[in-house]
Amino acid sequence: MQNKVFQLLVNNNAGVLSRITGLFSRRGYNIDSITAGVTSDPRFTRITIVTSGDEEILDQIEKQVSKLVDVRDVRELKPDKSVYRELCLIKVKSSPEKRQGVIAVADIFRAKIIDVNVDSLIVELTGTQSKIEAFIGLLADYEILEIARTGIAGLARGADALIHLES
Secondary structure: OEEEEEEEEEEOOOOHHHHHHHHHHHHOOEEEEEEEEEOOOOOEEEEEEEEEEOHHHHHHHHHHHHOOOOEEEEEEOOHHHEEEEEEEEEEEEOOHHHHHHHHHHHHHOOOEEEEEOOOEEEEEEEEOHHHHHHHHHHHHHOOEEEEEEOOOEEEEOOHHHOOOOOO
């Protein structure tokens, strides 16, 4: 099993995301992560999907997604030629005595403390999945109350990788 990251550019129409996830569901394909957002051109939405399978399944996914109505472009975002980031919010139980320890770990990872409560902190961290996993691992000595992760958003490096779509 291997992971692939696909970037889709789709028409910004109602139901597009539903049709894409429906294809995965009907075929029994796994979605590890999915993010979507309007591009600089409001007619189009960029969807980033992380999926896993063997090479044959991953090739089938790419071919079948590209055939869907409203899908304008499908590309694999290769790790060495792309930039991936994920946002993670982590609520950590933190008494006043332990608070400084959580803040010290957050500082090492350039994370931000975005909320402080009497008995907890919320930490915001942006980075690669491995950075986020490492940060969560270092918080093992503290009680993590909740985690919210966005999934990967990514772009290919360089101007050569731009996709130009006609109306």
